[in-house]
Amino acid sequence: MPHEFSTTDVFGQMVLLGTGTSVGVPMIGCGCPVCRSDNPWNKRMRCSAVLGLPEGNLLIDTSPDVRAQLLREQIGIVHSVLYTHEHADHVFGLDDLRMMQFYLHGPVPLYCEPRVEDRIRRSFDYAFSTDAHTHPGAVPQLAFHRVGLEPFEILGAKVVPIRMKHGSRFEVLGFRFGNVAYCTDTNEISPESMEQLTGLDVLILDALRPRGHATHFSLEEAVEVARKLVPRQTYFTHMSHELEHEKTNASLPAGMALAYDGLRIDLT
Numbered sequence: 001m002p003h004e005f006s007t008t009d010v011f012g013q014m015v016l017l018g019t020g021t022s023v024g025v026p027m028i029g030c031g032c033p034v035c036r037s038d039n040p041w042n043k044r045m046r047c048s049a050v051l052g053l054p055e056g057n058l059l060i061d062t063s064p065d066v067r068a069q070l071l072r073e074q075i076g077i078v079h080s081v082l083y084t085h086e087h088a089d090h091v092f093g094l095d096d097l098r099m100m101q102f103y104l105h106g107p108v109p110l111y112c113e114p115r116v117e118d119r120i121r122r123s124f125d126y127a128f129s130t131d132a133h134t135h136p137g138a139v140p141q142l143a144f145h146r147v148g149l150e151p152f153e154i155l156g157a158k159v160v161p162i163r164m165k166h167g168s169r170f171e172v173l174g175f176r177f178g179n180v181a182y183c184t185d186t187n188e189i190s191p192e193s194m195e196q197l198t199g200l201d202v203l204i205l206d207a208l209r210p211r212g213h214a215t216h217f218s219l220e221e222a223v224e225v226a227r228k229l230v231p232r233q234t235y236f237t238h239m240s241h242e243l244e245h246e247k248t249n250a251s252l253p254a255g256m257a258l259a260y261d262g263l264r265i266d267l268t
């Protein structure tokens with residue numbers, strides 16, 4: 001049967017594919033009210049987003065849920081991938097992009113820092129082996145593009161990388177696209193980086209749970225950051241099962257809310 005290609009147009013939008021912490025919500029084996037909730041807003045896949053840019057779809061991170069996420073949003077093609085950092089919950093779905101090399105007629109461009117490239121080369125070593133493969137599409141074809149702290153262009157849009165801390169010894173990147181910024185997996189943003197996040201329409205920001213954590217903002221800490229930056233709207237992401245969607249939202253200041261899987265944000 002001939003293959004009929006299908007995708008929806010997400011131009012001008014950021015689609016949040018997943019808004020959950022590394023284990024997802026519900027968490028395996030947990031019987032808490034949030035994990036057992038029927039409310040779809042309490043179901044959170046691992047963190048990822050797609051942006052509809054002038055020259056194609058940009059995927060931020062390849063979560064272990066990426067296949068289900070792209071199918072759910074009916075996004076049939078990813079033209080490039082941009083990585084925040086190399087933790088397992090942001091990388092390990094990469095093999096699921098194997099069909100993209102056919103749709104793109106070439107390798108999938110991966111934009112990342114050297115440490116992320118190193119992790120991908122080791123975790124997906126079979127994709128870089130020089131052995132002959134049994135058939136086309138047997139392994140992902142990938143092409144690395146190095147990212148630093150200088151703004152760069154990707155798929156016809158300008159990206160400003162934002163350096164952030166993710167625990168005391170680890171650094172990640174947030175990204176600003178126009179007046180929308182995506183800042184997950186952080187518990188400290190330097191004054192210099194905060195400066196790069198002023199004047200936003202929408203800020204997407206890490207907020208793990210009510211209690212503090214060694215590598216993520218607590219909800220209260222995240223609210224503090226949002227109060228300083230005063231974007232028009234803040235959405236919190238990378239949430240654990242300790243944050244019930246509606247109850248938590250009712251407690252938040254105006255202009256702040258929990259994100260949810262499938263949330264669409266206009267790029268401005």
Ligand SMILES: [Zn+2]
Pocket residue numbers: 021022047087089090185238
């Ligand atoms: Zn994470």
Ligand SMILES: [Zn+2]
Pocket residue numbers: 026027030031032033034035036241
């Ligand atoms: Zn739970």
Ligand SMILES: [Zn+2]
Pocket residue numbers: 085087166185
């Ligand atoms: Zn992380």
